[in-house]
Amino acid sequence: GENVEQHPSTLSVQEGDSAVIKCTYSDSASNYFPWYKQELGKRPQLIIDIRSNVGEKKDQRIAVTLNKTAKHFSLHITETQPEDSAVYFCATHAGGTSYGKLTFGQGTILTVHP
Amino acid sequence: GAGVSQSPSNKVTEKGKDVELRCDPISGHTALYWYRQSLGQGLEFLIYFQGNSAPDKSGLPSDRFSAERTGGSVSTLTIQRTQQEDSAVYLCASSFSGRFNEQFFGPGTRLTVL
Numbered sequence: 001g002e003n004v005e006q007h008p009s010t011l012s013v014q015e016g017d018s019a020v021i022k023c024t025y026s027d028s029a030s031n032y033f034p035w036y037k038q039e040l041g042k043r044p045q046l047i048i049d050i051r052s053n054v055g056e057k058k059d060q061r062i063a064v065t066l067n068k069t070a071k072h073f074s075l076h077i078t079e080t081q082p083e084d085s086a087v088y089f090c091a092t093h094a095g096g097t098s099y100g101k102l103t104f105g106q107g108t109i110l111t112v113h114p
Numbered sequence: 115g116a117g118v119s120q121s122p123s124n125k126v127t128e129k130g131k132d133v134e135l136r137c138d139p140i141s142g143h144t145a146l147y148w149y150r151q152s153l154g155q156g157l158e159f160l161i162y163f164q165g166n167s168a169p170d171k172s173g174l175p176s177d178r179f180s181a182e183r184t185g186g187s188v189s190t191l192t193i194q195r196t197q198q199e200d201s202a203v204y205l206c207a208s209s210f211s212g213r214f215n216e217q218f219f220g221p222g223t224r225l226t227v228l
Contacts, residue, residue, distance in 0.1 A: 104156040
């Protein structure tokens with residue numbers, strides 16, 4: 001089955017710096033790559049996603065890049081703010097008949113210091 | 115409109131007891147998912163329902179776990195003869211049908227098995 005590795009497990013930055021979180025996956029049939037943000041005690045919420053036919057997608061201060069050949073994708077947050085502090089999860093959505101299943105990375109605890 | 119809701123929010127039970135966890139998806143969402151989140155871990159897929167199709171049960175960790183979805187709406191996850199390792203937050207999500215649609219998560223049920 002699919003295996004998703006996420007790094008780093010913790011990331012501490014100063015307000016205004018950039019943050020980058022990377023994920024690698026094993027299933028070459030994976031074709032959809034969402035990123036979820038989970039604030040302490042809250043439910044995960046989608047912040048950005050990318051499909052396999054696109055190499056990069058940007059939404060204001062966040063962007064995701066995808067390298068299908070190398071089977072890795074990354075989340076980039078620029079001009080970080082304290083409210084960006086949360087746990088971030090990458091996930092993959094496999095192709096074939098596994099329509100519903102998301103396989104998640106282990107999460108990255110991002111702390112943005114004022 | 116209302117988001118995904120789950121009940122109870124917290125459940126404390128004794129080892130060996132059965133528990134039922136409930137999920138009310140967003141109205142109109144045909145896909146429903148259950149995930150498990152252990153402390154400090156990512157989300158682990160359990161089971162997926164899509165319309166009237168047979169559910170994808172590939173993530174259920176043992177035959178003590180089962181789930182049903184009645185009338186294409188509410189779902190119940192049942193854990194029989196609970197064990198301490200079942201302690202986790204159980205998250206439900208729903209989405210419109212299709213592979214690339216955002217999964218909206220509920221607030222979760224925190225299960226503690228003593």
